[in-house]
Amino acid sequence: MSSPEPYWYLASYPKSGNTWCRVFITELRRLAGLDSADATASAQQEEQALRLNRDLATGSIVSSRHWLDDQLGIDSSDLCWAELDKVRGRVGHQRALYAECLRYHKVHDAFTSPDSAGRPVVPTEGCRGAVVVIRQPADVVVSLSHFFSWELERCVAFLLNEEAALCRSSKRGGQQVRQFMGSWANHVHSWVDQQEIPVLVLRYEDLLAQPEEHFGWLAGFLDLPTDPELIDQAAANTRFEKLRSKEDSEGGFHERPEGCERFFRSGRSGEGQEQLTAEQLSQLEDTFSSTLKRFGYAVPAPVPH
Amino acid sequence: MPGVTGQHREAFGLIWHSPALDIPELPERLVEPRSGDMAAIDIVPEAPKGWPDLPPGPHDTPFLQMARGDLRLTIDDIGRFRITGGDRIAWHRAHPGVSDQDICTFLLGSAVGALLIQRGSLVLHGNALEKDGQAIVCMGHSGAGKSTLAYALIQQGWRLLADDLVAISPDGLVLPGIPRIKLWHDAAKAFDLDPLQLPPIRQGMHKYLLMGEAVQRATEAVPLQALYLIHQHRNDTPDTDASRIIRITSQKAAALRLRNQAFRPRFVRGLGQEGLNFMALARLQSRVPLASLPLPAGIAAMQDWLERQDLLQAAATAKGPALAQQDAEMVTA
Numbered sequence: 001m002s003s004p005e006p007y008w009y010l011a012s013y014p015k016s017g018n019t020w021c022r023v024f025i026t027e028l029r030r031l032a033g034l035d036s037a038d039a040t041a042s043a044q045q046e047e048q049a050l051r052l053n054r055d056l057a058t059g060s061i062v063s064s065r066h067w068l069d070d071q072l073g074i075d076s077s078d079l080c081w082a083e084l085d086k087v088r089g090r091v092g093h094q095r096a097l098y099a100e101c102l103r104y105h106k107v108h109d110a111f112t113s114p115d116s117a118g119r120p121v122v123p124t125e126g127c128r129g130a131v132v133v134i135r136q137p138a139d140v141v142v143s144l145s146h147f148f149s150w151e152l153e154r155c156v157a158f159l160l161n162e163e164a165a166l167c168r169s170s171k172r173g174g175q176q177v178r179q180f181m182g183s184w185a186n187h188v189h190s191w192v193d194q195q196e197i198p199v200l201v202l203r204y205e206d207l208l209a210q211p212e213e214h215f216g217w218l219a220g221f222l223d224l225p226t227d228p229e230l231i232d233q234a235a236a237n238t239r240f241e242k243l244r245s246k247e248d249s250e251g252g253f254h255e256r257p258e259g260c261e262r263f264f265r266s267g268r269s270g271e272g273q274e275q276l277t278a279e280q281l282s283q284l285e286d287t288f289s290s291t292l293k294r295f296g297y298a299v300p301a302p303v304p305h
Numbered sequence: 306m307p308g309v310t311g312q313h314r315e316a317f318g319l320i321w322h323s324p325a326l327d328i329p330e331l332p333e334r335l336v337e338p339r340s341g342d343m344a345a346i347d348i349v350p351e352a353p354k355g356w357p358d359l360p361p362g363p364h365d366t367p368f369l370q371m372a373r374g375d376l377r378l379t380i381d382d383i384g385r386f387r388i389t390g391g392d393r394i395a396w397h398r399a400h401p402g403v404s405d406q407d408i409c410t411f412l413l414g415s416a417v418g419a420l421l422i423q424r425g426s427l428v429l430h431g432n433a434l435e436k437d438g439q440a441i442v443c444m445g446h447s448g449a450g451k452s453t454l455a456y457a458l459i460q461q462g463w464r465l466l467a468d469d470l471v472a473i474s475p476d477g478l479v480l481p482g483i484p485r486i487k488l489w490h491d492a493a494k495a496f497d498l499d500p501l502q503l504p505p506i507r508q509g510m511h512k513y514l515l516m517g518e519a520v521q522r523a524t525e526a527v528p529l530q531a532l533y534l535i536h537q538h539r540n541d542t543p544d545t546d547a548s549r550i551i552r553i554t555s556q557k558a559a560a561l562r563l564r565n566q567a568f569r570p571r572f573v574r575g576l577g578q579e580g581l582n583f584m585a586l587a588r589l590q591s592r593v594p595l596a597s598l599p600l601p602a603g604i605a606a607m608q609d610w611l612e613r614q615d616l617l618q619a620a621a622t623a624k625g626p627a628l629a630q631q632d633a634e635m636v637t638a
Contacts, residue, residue: 083383
């Protein structure tokens with residue numbers, strides 16, 4: 001049974017700015033005084049100051065086993081991936097478990113998977129929309145390579161792989177279920193072209209270049225305050241340099257995997273052009289050319305100065 | 306009738322009659338019960354079309370309908386279960402291709418858990434292990450590494466009291482439950498077990514059942530000495546506090562964290578047992594120390610670390626968190 005309370009998805013290919021958007025939302029809600037002390041306390045006993053490891057209370061990742069187990073009433077690890085993808089889209093968004101500030105759910109899954117029989121892998125009933133954050137794939141490759149401690153070559157192959165998935169092993173447990181993504185372009189299209197829920201497409205590069213304007217759209221889409229002063233302040237408080245220095249001062253961000261030096265590493269755009277070989281770049285550009293053009297990424301990308 | 310192999314089994318201080326479905330994970334009852342000795346539970350196949358409709362409940366999901374004393378669970382393409390009155394489990398196969406083992410897997414997890422909750426038992430989500438006539442309970446969310454920890458402890462001389470569902474009696478005894486462990490392929494390999502020689506939990510899955518002679522089990526209820534919340538310890542964290550057992554000293558933090566570790570809190574609420582559960586948890590908290598247990602990554606490192614711990618005593622003797630961490634204790638509750 002779905003509750004009538006609104007909720008949204010923040011959908012992205014990994015390393016495309018999903019967490020950054022959620023940090024911004026948390027900060028905007030804090031500045032706007034939306035989360036009363038009581039609401040926040042009952043949600044996660046969070047304190048009010050923006051601290052990365054504590055206040056990122058925007059809602060759980062949709063692939064969380066903890067959430068699925070609660071909804072399904074069983075241990076989700078007793079089901080295989082194909083069985084799970086068929087039912088995941090039918091789980092509810094339950095009032096009892098999610099408080100006011102936990103309405104924005106991170107998701108890395110593609111909207112559908114080969115196992116979901118054409119149905120969404122995520123629940124859509126009562127969903128108000130999805131913010132889809134996209135980023136120049138060559139830059140995603142560089143960021144992914146730091147995050148997973150993988151060679152660039154392997155990351156390029158991962159973005160091109162039509163069967164790519166996170167947590168795909170069926171031989172070990174874990175706190176998240178498999179998240180099918182397919183290729184980078186498949187992932188983007190699955191979300192942008194679906195017809196079930198409204199979409200706001202944001203480009204990582206625009207969030208960097210014109211944060212006030214694009215974070216303002218984000219806030220508007222999520223029914224959050226769009227007062228320019230608040231948006232400016234929240235954007236300023238969550239600029240990359242600030243997040244990075246917080247990560248340093250707090251001894252690491254908990255979403256950072258083992259072996260990954262820092263989560264908020266560079267945040268810059270254009271690193272793909274600098275670090276990938278010409279061959280790797282043209283592989284990405286050839287395969288994804290129509291998607292790149294559609295979302296305003298020049299092909300070939302301009303050489304950075 | 307008593308004496309028929311597989312039909313009379315004993316767990317959680319109850320007798321389980323299941324004439325139509327053999328449930329090998331439940332230990333066989335060796336002696337015939339005296340009348341009135343133990344409550345008996347019936348497990349029967351039944352067509353759901355005879356089940357009366359339930360009014361929608363506030364805690365229902367598309368897969369669960371609940372009212373006081375009545376829980377319905379649907380698992381797509383596998384089966385349906387109805388648990389009533391704390392003494393009966395009805396099950397139904399979705400189609401003839403569903404194996405007995407498929408039914409047993411979900412019956413033992415969710416249906417038995419729901420039944421224990423209906424009976425007013427305090428049910429925690431974790432493993433219970435016994436040594437020297439005393440028990441510890443290790444809790445953690447799905448995927449946290451509970452089964453791996455339990456199997457590692459069995460290798461070090463502990464005996465398994467219960468897996469997945471841990472029932473604690475009102476006088477603080479841990480009842481012998483389901484003495485099996487479910488290990489993923491990679492964990493089995495890391496323990497030098499051959500996955501090919503182990504029965505999968507369900508056909509085609511790479512998760513395996515260890516039971517019978519593969520696990521040393523405890524058969525008597527024993528007093529609970531310590532509660533642990535397990536979490537994976539990050540080898541790259543600069544925080545030295547993160548690598549030691551930490552007593553959870555704040556009453557509020559302990560209460561929150563224990564509540565979160567109850568077996569399927571949604572069942573507890575949907576079955577109208579929240580008040581009872583709350584009191585049972587408070588009683589438990591006042592009697593048994595709770596601590597966080599950081600599991601080193603990697604099975605060899607975990608084995609090595611566990612050998613140096615005295616888990617019967619560690620929760621009570623461990624220091625609380627450093628001052629700066631006391632807020633964090635609340636936050637991660």
